[in-house]
Amino acid sequence: MRIYRNACSVIALCLLPLPALAVDAPQPTGIDVSASASVNTAPDKATLQAELQETTPYATSDTPTEQAFQSARKRLTERSDRLMKQLNAFGLDSKALSAGTLTIHQQQQSRGNDETPQSRMVLSRPIGIELDQLDHLSKVVSLLLDAKVDRLSPPTFDSSQRETLELEALSKAVERARQKASAIAKSGKLKLGALTYVDAQTPSAGPIRSYMSEVRMAKASDLDLSPGSIEINTQVSTRWAISGQ
Secondary structure (H helix, E strand, C coil), rough: HHHHHHHHHHHHHHCCCCCCCCCCCCCEEEEEEEEEEEEEEECCEEEEEEEEEEHHHHHHHCCHHHHHHHHHHHHHHHHHEEEEEEEEHHHHHHHHHEEECCCHHHHHEECCCCCCCCEEEEEEEEEEEEEEEEHHHHHHHHHHHCCCCCCEEECCCCCCCHHHHHHHHHHHHHHHHHHHHHHHHHHCEEEEEEEEEEEHHHHCCCCCCCCCCCCCCCCHHHHHCCCEEEEEEEEEEEEEEECCC
16 A cells, blocks of 8 residues: 555656746847948950851752852951951950851751752851950951951950959948948847858959941941940858847
């Protein structure tokens, strides 16, 4: 009987409600803030992209095209070599010039339901030009137009001080992030600590704009060659340590 009573006592004790344990809400360990900043500057260099093209005559699939292809390739090579020599003679260093790889694609022509489709080969070679003196831009564009380039991109402007300007934009972006984090900490009656994490992204200058359409009849005075200004942007994601006041 004594053993039974002891067992009942143990069970009764186990069933008694335990005192509630205070569970503290998790405290944030930091503040995550994003910010961006930009720096504007006048460009001091430019990039031009031109393209030379030659084509074979339209022909049906059963027409021999090897001779026409070789003839078009020869004309394109001669035009490319002549243009590069002209640019060298103007004073551009070979390091500032690049002749891209020859590309070939087939172009179809349909002349009606009852006629055999015809096609031709289009041979293209891009020419890249880097200018570190913007006062040469108009003359170089005129030279390209005189050479009857088939396509020409508007100039893409940049700064030789881009790396320094990117660091300046980064510093401004981080400072803006710190100011945001400080305001958040103050509103929550917290003390802002050190920067513990940062991820920065500086977008590139951007892809070269699409080629203008036919420029065989264009003049340099017809084109917009004004450099304007360029904007260098930096975006940052940061984390700042915090503590109670």
